[in-house]
Amino acid sequence: MVRGLLCAALLFVTFTSRAETWPDKDWAKGTPIEGPAVDALNTYAFPTRDDATRQGIRTDALLVIRDGEIIYERYAAPTTARTPHLTWSISKSLMASVLGVAYGDNRFKLTDPVACFYPPMKQHPAVTMADLLHWASGLDWQESYEVAPLKSSVVAMLYTRGRHDMAEFAADTDSFSAPGKAFRYSSGDSNLLSAALKGMLGHKAYMSYPWDALFKPLGIHHATWETDADETFVASSYAYLTARDLARVGLLMARDGRWGAQQLLPKAWVDFNRQPFDAYKAGQDEAVPGGHWWLNREVQGAARPWPDAPADTFAALGHWGQALYVLPDEHLVIVRYGDDRDGSYRHNELLKRVLAAVQP
Template sequence: MKKIVKFGVIPLLIITIGLMVYNYPRLNIITGFAAKSVCSCTFEAGRDLASIEAGDNDINPVYYAKNVVNEEEKSVTSTVFGLKKRKAIYKQGVGCVLLPEDYKNIDFKPNRKISNKKLPFPYGNLAQKDTLFFNINYQVLQNAVDKAFDKEGEQLKRTRAVVVIYKDQIVAEKYSSGFNKDTKLLGWSMTKSITNGVLGILEKQGKINVNQTNLFPEWKQDNRAKITLNNLLQMNSGLEWVEDYNNISDVTKMLFLADDMTEIQLNKPLVNESNNSWNYSSGTTNLLSRFIRNQFQTHQEYLDFWYTELIDKIGMDSMIIETDISGNYVGSSYAWATARDWAKFGLLYLHNGNWNGEQLLNSSWVHYSKTPTNGSNGEYGAQFWLNAGGVYPNVPRDLFSCNGYQGQHVFIIPSKDLVVVRFGLAENPLFNIDQFLREVTSAIQ
């Protein structure tokens, strides 16, 4: 019996040591992801640790992390087998921030102007008008929405929220267990489209234009000075970047190791020809956040602008964009809001930048945002994804969308007057977007 135990323990020990050796260089990233995720889900979304670990941190090898929540300090500490401890702390207005070893204090936050407008949804805080559309087959629509969710006992589609808005009215809405209309949800890379919106407002104000060059003083001595704002917006700058979430790469080092996330892409060399080398890069969007910061004399003006001119202006009261420890908005990845508030952002673009009579973005900016960039096969515009190339063959080609990691989406379909929001933990093709949207759009004649 002792020999059986001995020979059973030794292979297990070897496997454990092997896993440790393989993952040790990644432990800082693993524990950084774990601490940041648990912190935000706890203190932004109001969820419990068990559901977060089972539904958000169940990614190999993140699930090895042990997470400890400190309710009093509003922090989370994560380790893997007691190694590489990382800590994230929540600060109101800023969200959860991963802390460096020499952390002192977070002394910045945006000023917000949230107004309680006595108007029906989506333009105010009152219930929407009771409207029935005779061209909608509500049973077909509800069936399409129901099919987007797992049946009891399944873990396939992993949808958490769906909101369908037609002609400014919610015509279908559903949430999985543990989520509701007031639950904040992380958009991941949908945040990139928010960054587009902030730049669009600056463009309307005449402060920037997409063809300008010499974007950063750090580039003035080399060919990077020729990179245009358009090149950055369309992910076509030619700058070196590796977007790989499964390994130690530029994007994982940026999100889980960097104190200033705007510097990583800034310091990368030019390795390809601008406007001829489309390469998806979260670093580029955080570089755009730095560009936005440079348009203001003070850091406080930069922090306030995103809210006063866009987020609070269209009543996305629940939204928060988290910062890094240096106070830069993580414009690539870290916006949180309810599904309904995410839908409002979609409506702004559906209406060509007009919000209840006020033109926040030039209609030309919206058109520009959904114009395909060179080399993307009609799949990408300016911080928006497109269906111009027919990636969803049974969905209208005029669809454009905010897309995020693990299947977060705000789909905008002008020809159908539709905004469709979907949050979940499974991406296409595990969650079949083409089928889902085909069934939703078929319900509207």
């Protein structure tokens, strides 16, 4: 009996030690995965690259972290392990994590009207911070790029009449719904969150806050985040990180906001990020929205968006195939950067092949 208890204790200690590996200046290297399933993963993620027409799957980077250690890493030139890659809309989830630090410091409540921090939103006084985080501001936003660029709110915000002050452009949008009642994916909502954070902190503290609050504590020293002309971080689109640095954010989220001995994000904040927005209707988007993260959850009887991945999988996703996947029960963090232009890449297919490759 004593021997059995001792063995169980030793197994628990061993498991805890693996699960609590943290990157220091760089990630530890685990046992590399290999075998036919890895070959199948490579075949899917890194087919012969068509740079002339930009057709097909065009993976720039694929990184798999298990139990805090790198077990798979591959890049396609010119991207390398040292390349800060444009994350596109992964920036939205990064802003959610930055806001989580401010939330833990009691800078705001989810029920606070955005107008408390950003006066141009006084024309929409009922919109709360939670509404923006759910992409449920009720603002009549058109999030389209190549399909209908002349009618696109996001193209106008990023590239034409809204580019100098993106949050103000979003605030000047008419409403189509009461706030908090309907999901409509909006890069405008994300940039309003960024402007609200600036209002909470003041301009000087705001300009270094993503680094002071999130990046430096995680050991991320080479992130770039562009601003608009009003010096508001473009939270919708323009953060750049290496794959290894983005994986640090994934590990933070996988471990409920804890980084080593520090609870960097309140667990309640991470729980909010991972809770489906209750007014979301199945099929409105490629995954289920949480608090500025995407979830692999069943809603209204509809199947999970990524049926071959566990239900607790969640992700930060960006244009042209950028993805940070977090699989807590599998102890996995996956970063995938790409330059996909034709929509052929599938999240579920990559997740299925990674899960097959990591099986003992």
